[in-house]
Amino acid sequence: MSGFDPDRFSRLDSPLHNWEARTRLISLFILIISIVIAGDIIHALAGLAISILLVLISGLPLSQAVAFMKWPFIFLLPMLLILPITTSVEPYLDFGLLKISQEGLNLGLLFMIRGLAAAFSALIIMGTAPFNVNINSLSSLGMPSSLAQIFLFTYRYVFLLYDELQTMKRSLDSKGFEMRSNVRSAGILATAIAMLLIRSYERSEDVFNAMLSRGYEGRLPSIQRQNICLIDLFKGALICAAAVVIHFI
Amino acid sequence: MINREDIAIEVDDLSYSYPDGTLALDEVNFSLKRGESMALLGPNGAGKSTLLLHLNGLLRGAGKVRIWNKEVSEENLRWVRGQVGMVFQDPDDQLFMSTLAEDVAFGPANMGLPEEQVRERVEWALQSVGLAGLSGKVPHHLSFGQRKRAAFATVLSMKPSIMVLDEPTSNLDPQSKLEMVCLIREQQRNGAAIVTATHDVNLVALLADRVLLLDKRVMAEGTVPEIMSQRDLMDDLGLEMPIIADLFQSMKEEGLYSGAIPFKRDEAMEAIRAMLRM
Ligand SMILES: Nc1ncnc2c1ncn2[C@@H]1O[C@H](COP(=O)(O)OP(=O)(O)OP(=O)(O)O)[C@@H](O)[C@H]1O
Ligand SMILES: [Mg+2]
Numbered sequence: 001m002s003g004f005d006p007d008r009f010s011r012l013d014s015p016l017h018n019w020e021a022r023t024r025l026i027s028l029f030i031l032i033i034s035i036v037i038a039g040d041i042i043h044a045l046a047g048l049a050i051s052i053l054l055v056l057i058s059g060l061p062l063s064q065a066v067a068f069m070k071w072p073f074i075f076l077l078p079m080l081l082i083l084p085i086t087t088s089v090e091p092y093l094d095f096g097l098l099k100i101s102q103e104g105l106n107l108g109l110l111f112m113i114r115g116l117a118a119a120f121s122a123l124i125i126m127g128t129a130p131f132n133v134n135i136n137s138l139s140s141l142g143m144p145s146s147l148a149q150i151f152l153f154t155y156r157y158v159f160l161l162y163d164e165l166q167t168m169k170r171s172l173d174s175k176g177f178e179m180r181s182n183v184r185s186a187g188i189l190a191t192a193i194a195m196l197l198i199r200s201y202e203r204s205e206d207v208f209n210a211m212l213s214r215g216y217e218g219r220l221p222s223i224q225r226q227n228i229c230l231i232d233l234f235k236g237a238l239i240c241a242a243a244v245v246i247h248f249i
Numbered sequence: 250m251i252n253r254e255d256i257a258i259e260v261d262d263l264s265y266s267y268p269d270g271t272l273a274l275d276e277v278n279f280s281l282k283r284g285e286s287m288a289l290l291g292p293n294g295a296g297k298s299t300l301l302l303h304l305n306g307l308l309r310g311a312g313k314v315r316i317w318n319k320e321v322s323e324e325n326l327r328w329v330r331g332q333v334g335m336v337f338q339d340p341d342d343q344l345f346m347s348t349l350a351e352d353v354a355f356g357p358a359n360m361g362l363p364e365e366q367v368r369e370r371v372e373w374a375l376q377s378v379g380l381a382g383l384s385g386k387v388p389h390h391l392s393f394g395q396r397k398r399a400a401f402a403t404v405l406s407m408k409p410s411i412m413v414l415d416e417p418t419s420n421l422d423p424q425s426k427l428e429m430v431c432l433i434r435e436q437q438r439n440g441a442a443i444v445t446a447t448h449d450v451n452l453v454a455l456l457a458d459r460v461l462l463l464d465k466r467v468m469a470e471g472t473v474p475e476i477m478s479q480r481d482l483m484d485d486l487g488l489e490m491p492i493i494a495d496l497f498q499s500m501k502e503e504g505l506y507s508g509a510i511p512f513k514r515d516e517a518m519e520a521i522r523a524m525l526r527m
Contacts, residue, residue: 007387130387132347156345159389163341206342209307213335214407215327215359 009060009127016058016128020232021137027239028125034243035117041106044113046246051120060127065120072119073112080108131155145219157204164199168192253318255283257411257442258304265299265310273299274310275465281444283410286437288457288473289446292487295464297446298338301413304444305333316411331360334409338416338446340400344388349380349399352388356407374406378432394425401432412436414445418452430456451491453477454512462486478510493517 010017016024035047055065087104125134132152139148172192179185258281265274273296281287289297302308306321306329314321321329334356337343346352353374357367375381378398383391388399401417414433418426426449433456437443445456453460453473460476462468464486469476477483478498483490490498491512497520500506506524511517 005390130347132351152347153345155347160341163389203342206337206339207345209302210335210337210343211345211355213305213307213330213333214356214403215330216355217327217359 007130009064010130010133012059012128014057014059014128015235016054016124019128019235020226020228021129021133022141023228023232023236024128025125025134025137025141027236028121031239031243032118032121034246035114035121038110038114038246041110041113042249043246044110044117046249048113048117048120050242050246051117051124054124055120058124058128060123065123065127068123069116069119072115076112076115079111083108083111156207157200160203160207161196161200164196164203168196256315257281257283257285257317258444259313259315259318260300260303261313261315263300263303263310263312263314265296265303265308267299272465274303276312277463277467279461279467279470281411281442281459283442284437284440285459286433286443286445286457287459287461288453289444289461289463290448290450290453290476290486290488291446291463291468295486297463298415300463301335301415301444301446304411304413305330305335307335331407332409333411333413334404334407335413336401336404336415336417338419340393340396341389343400343403344396347387348384349375349386349388349391350384352399353384353402353406356403360407370406370408374402377405377435378402379428394421397421397425398429401429405436409441411442412444414443416446416448418447418449426452427455450477450483450489451493454491454494462488473512474510477512 031047031050035044035051038044038047055062084100084104085098087101087107089101089103091102093100093102093105129137132155135143135148135151135155139145172188177185177188179189258279260277260279263274263277264272266272277296277300279287289300291297299308303310303314303321304316306314306326309321316329316332319325319328344352346355350371353371354367357370362370371384372381375384378401380395380398380402383395388396391399397417397420401414404412412433417433418429421429430452433443433445443457447453447456454477458473459471460473461470462476462482468486469479469482477491478494480490480495480498489495493514493516494510494512497506497510497517501510506520508520508523511520
């Protein structure tokens with residue numbers, strides 16, 4: 001049994017969780033696009049507020065959501081630091097040694113806020129339905145089937161790889177292996193990683209054989225769809241309205 | 250005279266070496282009829298899994314494999330795989346979809362059944378293996394025993410006329426082993442021909458009527474009593490006799506017992522009662 005469970009939040013219950021997958025995907029994508037094209041800080045902040053509100057409604061633990069934000073934050077931080085210094089547009093904020101362009105600072109902040117807001121919305125997409133449901137909806141919305149299969153199998157193999165990794169680690173631990181910075185440690189680690197790759201390769205071959213033996217011919221059987229109800233469309237309309245409104249604040 | 254239409258599997262002079270040169274099968278011959286259950290017994294590395302992989306065309310060695318009198322070939326692989334359902338030794342190889350229901354639906358959907366029928370099959374198969382309540386679960390979150398049964402269900406849902414099982418009882422608790430045996434017998438009663446590779450000598454009499462002893466070559470073949478009461482034969486292959494048969498065989502050797510060797514508990518009870526009455 002695998003302890004690794006990226007889908008754990010998808011089993012919560014909220015108005016966002018019980019929203020039909022395709023309408024939710026489309027609406028949230030529209031919101032993300034609207035956030036990304038926001039032209040100034042006020043609009044971006046409104047987008048951020050709506051995204052955070054949605055996280056609260058979804059019941060995803062806020063602390064975890066915020067912890068997740070460190071990745072986009074780290075990614076966007078250089079912009080916030082570099083833009084104010086490199087932009088050469090008046091007026092300048094003068095801190096003695098450091099002259100900072102007001103325009104550059106605005107731009108940096110705008111990128112940061114837009115990025116975080118979009119990341120929160122993306123987190124809602126990932127956190128309110130299991131991965132496979134999202135991928136299946138994307139494929140029913142026109143994503144090529146081969147691409148969908150790649151995503152689904154990658155997802156499956158991540159678990160296998162994780163299990164193999166655990167097994168390998170346990171086996172190394174139980175034989176008293178301790179990581180040291182010497183040639184022997186490095187050699188053992190390299191061998192272990194090579195074995196891991198070989199094992200996952202052979203594993204994937206076995207899985208493929210099992211698929212063939214059940215008549216797989218390169219196509220995944222279609223998954224039955226949920227019906228779209230009025231309430232789903234209503235939720236969609238609300239999100240789209242929000243996506244428009246943030247540009248008129 | 251055997252009716253040829255009743256022959257489910259026929260293997261003729263099948264030999265196979267893995268690409269690294271390991272000879273795994275050496276001129277194997279056997280056949281299996283409709284409604285028969287056969288145990289495939291042999292030590293580790295005897296080629297049991299290798300033989301099973303040939304039965305639905307996943308491996309192709311020298312020699313012939315016929316399914317319902319049709320030789321397995323590139324052209325009829327699709328048909329063969331619809332006939333021969335294979336349950337793998339490791340359930341994790343078999344479960345790859347994101348929910349249990351999707352996994353069980355995979356085979357029937359590939360066979361092109363209409364959606365309604367696929368749903369019925371899924372429900373029925375999960376019911377049969379006792380996992381009806383778990384259809385929405387992610388397969389890798391099930392316990393090992395549950396995954397083993399789930400893997401069985403993914404094949405059961407295709408309603409194959411032949412079932413090929415690779416160690417279906419390994420690593421199961423005693424209760425689950427007996428449940429698996431019941432499941433196998435139930436498929437046999439429904440008319441399926443069944444081949445089960447196993448190390449569980451004590452279960453052989455419960456789950457099969459015939460035994461094929463394999464160690465790269467066919468070492469012996471016959472009914473369960475014929476094969477499993479030959480202590481030397483079993484010893485040579487590093488296998489044991491079933492514990493009940495072993496006991497009665499020893500008593501026979503000591504002259505304490507003279508009847509037929511029992512393999513099941515009730516047969517043994519009967520034999521003991523008869524001895525006490527004397
Ligand atoms: N992919 C492979 N490449 C090379 N040799 C292999 C491969 N798979 C199996 N073998 C070899 O083929 C022989 C038969 O293996 P097989 O897995 O069929 O045995 P088995 O009877 O199923 O054993 P077990 O009871 O351990 O499952 C063994 O000697 C094994 O080492
Ligand atoms: Mg094997």
